Amino acid sequence: MDGLSLNNPNSLHDRTTLNPPLWLLAELTYSCPLQCPYCSNPVDIANYKDELSTEEWLKVLRDARKMGATQLGFSGGEPLVRKDLEILIAESRKLGYYTNLITSGVGMDEARIAAFKEAGLDHIQVSFQASDEELNNFLSGTDSFKHKLEMARQVKKQGYPMVLNFVLHRQNTDQIEDIIKLAIALEADYLELATAQYYGWANHNKDQLMPTREQIEKAEKVAHEYQEKMKDKMRIYYIVPDYFEDRPKPCMNGWGNVFLTITPDGTALPCHSARLIPELSLPNVKDHSIDWIWKDSPDFNKFRGYDWMKEPCRSCDEKEKDFGGCRCQALMLTGDAANTDPVCSKSPLHSKLVDEIRVIEENAKNNIVEKPLVFRNMRSSKSLL
């Protein structure tokens, strides 16, 4: 038996043959009523006004399924903004996808949750920003906490498996125990404690969001304690921030290996942050078939397998475990997407990353704020361009 999970990245099959895009992430829109400063969308969202039509999305779903995609995530922005979501869900179910709705809960009510069920939605992931109303509403830039609680209860009541997702960063990491207790009270089946990944808006706000090592050590202990305690009732995924590790994460389970992201305007990406790598040609589903994009496009072959690697990755005996880490991180921190992810202690630029974290941590301890937290919205996006 061969397990494959987002959270179990080491159990991948062999790479001698080209795998199908098992995981399709459909980013339906960049519109979102929330303004989370750690959003993984690109900061230049204001540049992308075009959205695929219903018909175009239906074609994407059919073509990717034909290639073997099984897990489907509807994401965004906030996917609930799309009025055709029910139509897309119904078609996905018919095609045999396991369909996940990744949502803030804002834009949903009891009736719409029931309509999704009727259409065949398999599971709902509701995101929270914090365990208390004040911080949640501050971080999301909306008055959404009470509504989220109500939606989480409805999701359970209507019989869905429920994943609760909290993105952790300096501002909320210390309340990890309250977060876990909230998830228990809401009877979540899975709890994802995902450390902010520093791309897009989160990267812009890194100085305010990066937790200190001390915070992480405490949080990790609490997470492990509850993982054990809740073993048979709720699965807790705690994802350690890779900046504090000595080995990189096996990003996306390897480039062009499992994940296919389609952005609101139809651009196909090997991961949802890849748009920031300048040398990509960014194929669009309006111009090319998904089959060509996955198998033959220069983008999806660029960092596929091991031939593209430089030293120290090329001769490293761990390359099949972590695929050299994250290409976007390599680009952002070293200027070259083909370099070893500097999280790796074997990277010649690792010490630069360590120094950068030390400065951020020092500033955090001394409460030095060099620039304000920028909230994710179209206005900030335009002013950052």
Added chain:
Amino acid sequence: MNKDVIPSLSRMFRFQWEEAQQCHVILYPEGMVKLSGSAGEIMKHVDGQASVNSIIQTLSDLFDGADVGDDVVAFITEAKSNGWIELK
């Protein structure tokens, strides 16, 4: 294991044939498990009606009287511990 128990798929999981991969899979939130041929054959008969005993009998008949008892029990035990199935 008491072979009179009746296994059924847990609410959280879906079991289906994947044409592109030529195998049965179990799907759950954000994950998938590919089943081996024999595991897929066993899961096909987990329908919330048949007992473990009757699944063993059915498969044995299907495979010319082969002794599949141990394999079925081993798989059902593992599937239960992974939470894929419930026993009643």
